[in-house]
Amino acid sequence: MKRTTIDIWVGIFVVIGFGALLFLAMRVGNLGGSKLRDPYELQAKFDNIGGLKVRAPVKSAGVVVGRVEKIVLDSQTYQANVTMQMDARYAFPQDTFATINTSGLLGEQYIGLEPGGDEKTLAAGEVIKKTQSAVVLEKLISQFMFSTAEGSSVKAGN
Amino acid sequence: MSVLQGIGARTTAAVWHLGFATRFFVAVLLASGTSFRRIHLTLREVYFSGVLSLVIIMVSGLFVGMVLGLQGYDTLARYGSEEALGVLVALSLVRELGPVVAGLLFASRAGSAITAEIGLMKATEQLDAMDMMAVNPIARVVAPRFWGGVISMPLLAALFSAMGVLGGYIVGVVLIGTDTGSFWGQMQASVDFKRDILNGVVKSVVFGVAVSWVAVFEGYDSDATAEGVSRATTRTVVTSSLAILGLDFILTSLMFRG
Numbered sequence: 137m138k139r140t141t142i143d144i145w146v147g148i149f150v151v152i153g154f155g156a157l158l159f160l161a162m163r164v165g166n167l168g169g170s171k172l173r174d175p176y177e178l179q180a181k182f183d184n185i186g187g188l189k190v191r192a193p194v195k196s197a198g199v200v201v202g203r204v205e206k207i208v209l210d211s212q213t214y215q216a217n218v219t220m221q222m223d224a225r226y227a228f229p230q231d232t233f234a235t236i237n238t239s240g241l242l243g244e245q246y247i248g249l250e251p252g253g254d255e256k257t258l259a260a261g262e263v264i265k266k267t268q269s270a271v272v273l274e275k276l277i278s279q280f281m282f283s284t285a286e287g288s289s290v291k292a293g294n
Numbered sequence: 295m296s297v298l299q300g301i302g303a304r305t306t307a308a309v310w311h312l313g314f315a316t317r318f319f320v321a322v323l324l325a326s327g328t329s330f331r332r333i334h335l336t337l338r339e340v341y342f343s344g345v346l347s348l349v350i351i352m353v354s355g356l357f358v359g360m361v362l363g364l365q366g367y368d369t370l371a372r373y374g375s376e377e378a379l380g381v382l383v384a385l386s387l388v389r390e391l392g393p394v395v396a397g398l399l400f401a402s403r404a405g406s407a408i409t410a411e412i413g414l415m416k417a418t419e420q421l422d423a424m425d426m427m428a429v430n431p432i433a434r435v436v437a438p439r440f441w442g443g444v445i446s447m448p449l450l451a452a453l454f455s456a457m458g459v460l461g462g463y464i465v466g467v468v469l470i471g472t473d474t475g476s477f478w479g480q481m482q483a484s485v486d487f488k489r490d491i492l493n494g495v496v497k498s499v500v501f502g503v504a505v506s507w508v509a510v511f512e513g514y515d516s517d518a519t520a521e522g523v524s525r526a527t528t529r530t531v532v533t534s535s536l537a538i539l540g541l542d543f544i545l546t547s548l549m550f551r552g
Contacts, residue, residue: 142341143334149345153449156456157495163478164384164459165487191486244484 186270339442359461412513447502
């Protein structure tokens with residue numbers, strides 16, 4: 137085969153290969169779209185974050201408005217200190233309520249923000265004061281079991 | 295006593311082999327500069343190991359993706375989470391199956407051909423003839439084949455993953471009828487560019503180096519007989535497949551732990 141034909145085929149091959157990589161990055165991965173516009177930081181302290189992970193979404197009314205950036209344990213209060221990167225397009229009132237929710241029964245956990253009625257909004261670096269911990273399924277079940285066990289004295293021996 | 299002797303001899307031979315392979319690898323890297331000055335030699339090898347592997351890689355990727363779509367749907371439907379099908383297909387392809395299966399196919403399709411070619415050149419004394427003419431056979435023959443494989447492998451792996459995702463889409467969305475929006479949406483929400491896709495690319499580059507290295511070394515190291523060439527070709531496929539699977543375990547545990 138002549139050299140020029142080989143060059144063309146190699147060129148086509150490289151283009152297809154990089155096209156596949158681009159497809160993976162844009163269509164399969166999270167590089168295309170849903171990028172946070174010049175994000176600002178917010179913090180929130182939770183008693184228990186359950187299974188919340190770094191890069192989990194922060195949602196308000198179901199819309200993704202930010203991502204979890206960092207999770208550390210505060211050694212003074214023994215609470216989880218969650219740092220979030222928020223989209224600059226959205227500002228939230230001072231008395232916003234942050235909860236840890238689960239999408240679906242077994243889905244991933246995310247932070248839900250419910251805006252309050254305050255006039256002033258949270259500035260970059262501020263801390264969300266009103267938070268609610270994740271619901272730990274095991275605790276819920278054990279509470280339920282405990283209360284039913286107390287109710288029926290027959291099964292008290294178990 | 296002879297058993298012990300056998301074990302000892304084999305161990306020494308393996309270590310000797312490994313040392314020689316490493317020395318050979320360094321020699322190939324050193325000769326690369328010379329061979330890049332005549333880039334069409336490398337392009338020719340990209341054509342032979344990359345372009346000619348396109349069909350097998352694309353068709354295999356499509357079918358692997360379709361099987362993943364079918365099996366994944368079957369399992370996920372039991373838990374009522376069919377919408378996670380896109381995540382399952384994309385993550386398993388991009389992280390593991392893409393680089394590994396593409397690597398295995400590449401080893402048997404291109405690696406064996408490289409070994410056979412170099413081995414036969416050695417058996418017919420073409421390499422010695424080059425040496426006689428003051429042409430360095432490592433720069434002229436080995437380095438272009440090595441780099442051709444290293445360049446082709448990541449592109450083929452990316453293509454494999456992309457075709458696999460399309461195959462999963464065809465089965466999951468077009469044939470079975472899960473929702474298109476949740477298929478792509480959940481996929482994009484859980485596949486991270488750096489963590490998943492770039493790590494997959496890193497894997498495929500490592501596999502490309504491993505397969506190409508094994509292939510050129512086994513060819514160069516083969517006995518200069520017909521039987522020697524056939525043995526070397528077999529060894530290439532076995533060694534590089536094992537290397538891919540072993541390296542994959544090491545890389546996965548480094549990349550995705552915790």
